[in-house]
Amino acid sequence: MTDQTQNSVAFVAESIIPESPPPARERGIVKWLRANLFSNVTNSILTLATLWLLYLVLSSTLPWIFNGVWTTSSLNECREVLDGKVGACFSVLTERWNQLLYGFKYPYDSYWRPNLALVLLLVAIAPVLFFDLPRKMLAFTVIYPFLAFWLIWGGTLMAPIVAFVGFAAAAAFFQHFGKGSFALGFFGAIVVAFAVWILGGMLIPEGASENAMLSPVPSRDLGGFMLNLMLGVTCVSLSLPLGIALALGRQSDMPLIKWVCVVFIEFVRGVPLITLLFVASVMLSYFFPPESTVDLFLRVVIMITMFSSAYIAEVIRGGLAALPKGQYEAADSLGLDYPQAMRLIILPQALKISIPGIVNVAVGLFKDTTLVSVISMFDLVGMIRGPILASTEWNGVYWELLGAAAALFFVVCYGISQYSQWLERRLATDHR
Incomplete structure (x- = not known):
């Protein structure tokens, strides 16, 4: 009996059995291909068709890129070097890179100024984009717009100083009066800023601070991708606070402020941007005093800022409407x-x-900043359509120039998109 009882006791393992590896088709690249590209018959057919299309595109594009010529001085020389072979003429990029980036009139010996302004821009926006950096860096963020203006346009240092004083006066006005009425404080601050700037411009004597001069560069000499970056950064920075003010004004209980904001938003959203640019080029100067000569760059900034602020106002209004009523009651x-x-x-x-x-x-x-080329501002697209393709050396080069422009815009826009996705994950926008 004892032996039978011992034989009937179940075996108990004294250690954990090691894990067995999954089947080959359930791990690694094979699993990924089965799950994403060949999960069923339809997806398999679409995958194979897409691979075939990619093969057709790359088989004709890659030889054109790899056989590219970089060292000639004209399109005819490119064709002589290629001698009938398929290849790109990238020499236009090496010959005209400065015009693509800075325009054809910006002084060559002053390229360091926009380059320095770009580097300082990265430093200035860092504490705004990333919360972990010291808040003391925001002091440089406030100073940067006036410093960048002086670096790019040159001239006397007194002009950005007066502008900074006007900005400080507007901020003080908003701090005092904005507590009672946000709209009154915001629009009053704008009036105060313009009053200080106009008064300061009248009081600055000619030749002031001559020892702090950089060679002045008129706005008509700005161009290339630099102009696109300047318009994009300036208009986005200005349209965001203006869009917030318009969104809050549209929800205001004061009928006058509400209807002014409603009319402005609906009118601007109903007009194409290219129409507003033509207005900025031709008509906007009539709204300023006759003696004043309002710069075209400033007029374009005003119109693009108005256009984008109307759309941002509607986006923010949607965010305000998405909040539950309990937040206001809280x-x-x-x-x-x-x-x-x-x-x-x-x-x-x-x-x-x-x-x-x-x-x-x-x-x-x-991306819409490229529309300024229709009002004779030589941005990146304007340089390609105008001076470069109009020259006898490069007349007929299209894919290389437009591909370079697309690459520059893609890098910037893709960077903005990736930052927004990181910011959404950081703030956890799906959890309120």
Whole structure:
């Protein structure tokens, strides 16, 4: 009996059995291909068709790229070097790179100025884009626009100093009067800023601060991709606060402010941007005093900022509407007034929800800066369509120039898109 009892006791393992590897088709690249490209018959057919199309495109494109010529001085020399072979004439990029980036009139010996302004831009926007950096860096962010203006346009140092004083006066006005009425403080601050700038321009004597001069560069000499970057950064930076003000004004209880914002937003959104650019080029100067000569760059910035701020206002209004009513009631229960509730509770949540829409408007705005070529501003596309293709040396080169332009815009827009996705993950916009 004892032996039978011992034989009937089940075996108990004394150690964990090692894991067996999964089947070959359930791991590694094979699993990924089965799950993503060949999961069923339809997807398999589409995958094979796509691979065939990619083969057709790459088989004709890669030889054209790899056989490219970089060292000639004209299209005819490129064709002589290629001698009937298929190849790109990238020499136009090496010969005209400075015109593509800076325009054809910006002084060659002053290229260091926009380059330095670009490097300082990266430093200035870093504390705005990334929250972990020291907040003390925001002081340089405030100073940067005036410093960049002086670096790119040159001239006396007194002009950006007066502009900075006007900005400081506007900020003080908004800090004092914005507590009672956000709209009054915002629009009043704009009036104060313009008043200080005009008064300061009248009081600055000619020849002031001659020892702090950089060689002046008129706006008509700006061009190339530098002009696209300047318009994009300036207009996006200005349209965001203006769009917030318009969105809040559209929800205001004051009928006059509400209807002014409604009419402005609906009118601007109903007009094509190219029409507004023609207005900036031809008609906008009539709204300024007769003696004043308003720069075309400033007029274009005003119109593009108005256009993009109307779209951003609607994006932010959607974010405000997405917030539950309990958030507003929570602000009232804490005894917060309207500016405090907006600054501390409502706007932070609404802006988080609105991040994809704001980035979409920003990317579209940056690409739309190429429309300034229709009003004789030689941006990147304007340089390609105008001086470069009009020259006898490079008349007929299209794919190389337009491909370089597409690559530059793709790098910037893709960077903006990737940052927005990182910001959404960081702020967890899907959790309120």
